[in-house]
Amino acid sequence: xxxxxxxEQITIEKIEEIIKGNVLLRLSDESVRLIQYxxxxxxxxxxxxxxxxxxxxxxxxxxxxxxxxxxxxxxxxENLVMSHACGVxxxxxxxxxxxxLLLKIHALSxxxxxxxxxxxxxxxDFFNTGITPVVYEQGSLGASGDLAPLAHxxxxxxxxxxxxLNGEKYPVKAAxxxxxxxxxxxxxxxxxxxxxxxxxMSSYGVYVINLADKLSQFADIISAISLEAYDGRPDPFxxxxxxxxxxxxxxxxxxxxxxxxxxxxxxxRRKSHxxxxxxxxxxxxxxxxxxxxxSYAKTVIFTEINSVxxxxxxxxxxxxxxxxxxxxxxxxxxxxxxxxxxxxxxxSISERRVxxxxxxxxxxxxxxxxxxxxxxxxxxxxxxxxxxVSQNKQLCTPSSVDSIxxxxxxxDHVSMGANGATKLLRIAENLEKIIAIELFTAVQAxxxxxxxxxxxxIEEIVRSYREIVPFITDDKVMYSEIxxxxxxxxxxxxxxxxxx
Numbered sequence: 001x002x003x004x005x006x007x008e009q010i011t012i013e014k015i016e017e018i019i020k021g022n023v024l025l026r027l028s029d030e031s032v033r034l035i036q037y038x039x040x041x042x043x044x045x046x047x048x049x050x051x052x053x054x055x056x057x058x059x060x061x062x063x064x065x066x067x068x069x070x071x072x073x074x075x076x077x078e079n080l081v082m083s084h085a086c087g088v089x090x091x092x093x094x095x096x097x098x099x100x101l102l103l104k105i106h107a108l109s110x111x112x113x114x115x116x117x118x119x120x121x122x123x124x125d126f127f128n129t130g131i132t133p134v135v136y137e138q139g140s141l142g143a144s145g146d147l148a149p150l151a152h153x154x155x156x157x158x159x160x161x162x163x164x165l166n167g168e169k170y171p172v173k174a175a176x177x178x179x180x181x182x183x184x185x186x187x188x189x190x191x192x193x194x195x196x197x198x199x200x201m202s203s204y205g206v207y208v209i210n211l212a213d214k215l216s217q218f219a220d221i222i223s224a225i226s227l228e229a230y231d232g233r234p235d236p237f238x239x240x241x242x243x244x245x246x247x248x249x250x251x252x253x254x255x256x257x258x259x260x261x262x263x264x265x266x267x268x269r270r271k272s273h274x275x276x277x278x279x280x281x282x283x284x285x286x287x288x289x290x291x292x293x294x295s296y297a298k299t300v301i302f303t304e305i306n307s308v309x310x311x312x313x314x315x316x317x318x319x320x321x322x323x324x325x326x327x328x329x330x331x332x333x334x335x336x337x338x339x340x341x342x343x344x345x346x347x348s349i350s351e352r353r354v355x356x357x358x359x360x361x362x363x364x365x366x367x368x369x370x371x372x373x374x375x376x377x378x379x380x381x382x383x384x385x386x387x388x389v390s391q392n393k394q395l396c397t398p399s400s401v402d403s404i405x406x407x408x409x410x411x412d413h414v415s416m417g418a419n420g421a422t423k424l425l426r427i428a429e430n431l432e433k434i435i436a437i438e439l440f441t442a443v444q445a446x447x448x449x450x451x452x453x454x455x456x457x458i459e460e461i462v463r464s465y466r467e468i469v470p471f472i473t474d475d476k477v478m479y480s481e482i483x484x485x486x487x488x489x490x491x492x493x494x495x496x497x498x499x500x
Contacts, residue, residue, distance in 0.1 A: 001021060001022065001023045001024070002024050002025075003018055003023050003024070003025055004025075004026050004027075004028045005025055005027050005028060005031050005105055005106060005109045005124070006028040006030055006031055006109070007028075007030060007031060007034065007110055007111070009302075009306045010305060010306060011302070012206055012209060012210065012298060012301060012302060012305070015099060015102060015206050015305070016206070016210050018102060019095055019098055019099055019102070024128045025102070025105065025124045025127050025128060026124070027109065027117070027120065027121065027124065028109075031109035031111070031120075032117055033111075034109070034110065034111025035108065035109060035111050035115060035116075035117050035120060036117055037111060037316060038111045038112060038113065038114050038115075038314050038316055039114055039115065039116055039117070039187075041114075041314065041316035042056075042114040042188070042189060042314055045321065046073075046188060053312065053321055056073070056114075056188050056189045056192070056312070056321070057073065073187075073188040074185065074186060074187055074188065076191070077186040077187070077188065077189070077190050077191030077192065078158060078191065079191075080191035080192060080195060081154055081155055081157075081158060081186070081191045081194065081195065082151075082155070082158070082160065084147050084150075084151035085148065085151040085152050085155050085160075085161065086148045086151070087135060087136030087137070087149055087151070087152050088136055088138045088139060089136050089138035089139075090136070090137045091134055091135065091136060091137070092135040092136065092137055092149070092200075094132045095207070096204060096207050097133060097134075097135050097153065097203075098127065098132060099199075099202075099203035099206055099207060100135065100149070100150070100153050100199045100200060100203045101123055101126060101127045101132075101133075101153065102127065103199040103202050103206075103305055104123060104150070104154075104194070104199045105120055105123050105124055105127070106306075107197060107199065107307070107308055107309060107310070108120050108194075110308050112313050112314055112315065113189075113193035113308065113310050113313070113314065114188075114189040114190070114193060114314045115189070115190050115193050115194070116184075116187060116190065118184060119157065119184050119186070119190055119194075122157055122181065122184050123154075123157070125179070125181055126156065126163075129165075129175075130165055130166065131156065131163050131165055131172075131175045131176075131179070132163055132164045132165070133152055133153050133154070133155065133156050133161060133162075133172075134152065134161065134162040134163060134164060134169065135149050135152040135153055135200075136148070136149065136152060137149075137422050139418075140200055140201070140417075140418035140419075141404070141406060141411070141414035141415070141418065142198075142201060142328075142329035142332070142333055142399075142414055142415035142416050142417030142418045142419070142420070143327060143328045143329055143411060143413070143415050143417075144196065144311075144327055144406075144407075144411050144414075145195055145196035145198060145309065145310065145327035146197065146198060146199060146200030146201060146329075146418055147195050147196075149418070150194060150195045150196075150197060150199060150200060151195055153194075153199075153200075154195070156172040156175075156176075157183065157184045157186070158183050158184070158186070159172060159173055159176060159183035160172060163175050165178075189312075189314075192310065193310045194310075196309070196310035196311045196327045197309045197310045197327060198304060198327065198329050198332060198417075199309075200418055200421070201304075201332045201333075201336075201417045201418055202305050202332065204336075204421035204422065204424065204425055205297070205300075205301040205304070205305075205332055205335075205421065206301060206305065207425065208339070208421075208424050208425050208428050209294065209297055209298055209301055209339075211425075211428050211429075211432075212294050212297075212343060212428055214489075214494060214497070215343070215428065215431055215432055215435065215489075216287070216290060216291055216294060216346065217494075217498070218435055218439075218489055218492070218497065219290075219346045219350065219431075219435050220253060220256050220257070220283075220287060221260065221461055221497065222350070222435050222438050222439045222442060223280075223283050223287070223349075223350070223353060223438070224257055224260050224261060224458060225439070225442040225443060225446060225454070225458055225462065226280070226353045226354075226356075226441075226442040226445070227257075227261075227267070227276075227280055227283070228264065228266045228267060228446060228449070228454045229364070229442050229443075229445035229446045229449060230276070230280060230353070230356055230357060230361075230362060230364075230445070231266065231271065231273075231362045231363075231449070232267070232280045233271050233273070233275065233276055233281075234258075234261070234267050234268070235275075236254075236276070236280070236281045236282070236283070236284065237254045237257040237258055237261075237284060238254075239254065239255070239258070241254070242254045242284060247285075247288055247292060248288075248291075248292060248295070249288030249289055249290065249291030249292040249295070250284045250285055250288030250289070252291060253283065253284040253287045253288040253291065254284040254288075257283070257284070259457075259499050260455060260457050260458060260499065261454070261455050261458070262455055263455045263456060264453070264454045264455040264458065265452045265454070266449055266452050266453070266454050267455075269452070273362070277352070277356060278352075279349050279352035279353045279356060282349075283349070286345060286346075286349050287346065287349075289342065289345075290342040290345060290346050293338055293339055293341075293342035294339065294342065296335065296338075297335045297338065297339045300331050300332065301332070301335070303331075304331060304332055307326065308326060309326045309327050310326070310327060311323060311324060311325070311326060311327050312324070328414075328415055329414075329415035329417030329418070330400070330415045330417070332415070332420075332421070333399060333400035333415035333416060333417030333420050334400050336399070336400070336417060336421055336424045337396075337398040337399060337400050337420055339424060340396050340398075340420070340423065340424050340427050341396050343392075343424075343427050343428055343431050344389075344392040344396050344427055344431070346431055346434075346435070347388065347389050347392055347430065347431045347434040347435070348389050348392075348393075350385070350431075350434050350435050350437075350438045351382070351385040351386055351389045351434060351437075351438075353438055353442075354378075354381070354382045354385050354437060354438050354441045355382055357378075357441050357442060357445045358377070358378045358379065358382055360372075363448070364445055364448055365377075365448065367379045368441065368444045368445055368448070368472070369472065369473070369474070369475075370473065371474075375474055375475045376475055377472065377475065378440075378441050378444060378472070380478065381437045381440060381441060381478060381482060382437070382441070384433075384437060384482070385433075385434050385437040385438070388430045388433055388434050389434060391430060392427050392430050392431070392434075395423045395426060395427050395430075396427070398420070399416040399417065399419040399420035399423070400415060400416060400417065402416045402419075403415075403416065404416075432486060432489055432490065433482070433486055435489065436482060436485035436488070437482060437485065439465065439485050439488070439489070440469065440481060440482060440485045443462050443465055443466065443469070444471065444472055447471055457499055464488075464492075465485075465488055468484050468487075468488055469481050469484050469485060469488070
């Protein structure tokens, strides 16, 4: 398959499809024209201009007042990339690095950055051959662009740094030789165009928003199983309740529950209790609010991935080279913090449902085993869930309220969106573990409601899960069952999460 890079907007769904599929990239004729048009304008501008242009004929950051001679402009850009490759910490997972490549290619193809066609094409060569630069998680302040991570992303253009290929790490020169690719000689402005931008933050945003979508759907399904196992009431999901408080996510969640539980013997049987605890009764309100945050975050991420975020920006038709602040990550930083809290809350309410299921309430045995005391049963999976919930609460301290001045205080307010991005992913993957523990617990509890059955949809989920995780009769080593539960969620096809 082939995807043509063009000035058209790229969707979050298309990015996921490109990264997961064996899709090759190609520059459209229109993108080639826009890139070349902008580069030609910049070259002519430099021939006939004696005034300093930030980052092109001057130094960077607080060195903006240092003029660079014309014979050193190319060296200036090379030095910029080398000096900014200061990333540390864990390596960014390859699929996120490939997103970074894709998003950087897309941004440069819009023709406002002044780069060579050859430079963009070489990034495409990396993507198509599977040459994936080694990028590190730490080093970006989320303003002036993601400088350190993007420096590592583009360092291989110069024949420097390390890359992975087919899961193995190589010095970049070995990978270039394998595919008979030469290093690129950067021209004026190019290093700055490559390093300025929000593609590190944006790639994390795309990666997590796709994960968040799936986890949100799974949280609904798993909590529906818990509701059935707990002998919960259907009333909190009645349409009339949500019509008088019409938050979109709340309405969607309640509607989804009505659909999922249609035909269930458990939900429709007579109840001896008049109401349920909040962790069951308020599922539409809590899960729905998270859905609304995910929906809003998607709009911000979509705008960002289709934007030009380097600096200065080149406007050939207006005869302008403008030094602005499109590299500032504040829009992403704020929604990463917002999304972190929203996902953490799905985990928080999930753990409370786990507790209710193991507490010996509503004719369920304590810890969901037939002989509690001799057996601890599901006592400690709840401990584990509680531990992860607590960690997520700690990780939800917002990054965006922090700022540390840099570059001799020229860059005196930064977004810290990159830190927000990396911990957002950690929170999302923690949530995956928490709801996996709820699934493990809820399906166990369902067995004590037999021979009554839930809906066909819920029973099919339970049947699929039981193929890999058995009923726990007596105590056994549990961590492997939790790991299987996480894998079940991770591998479950998205298209089977919705009713047909």
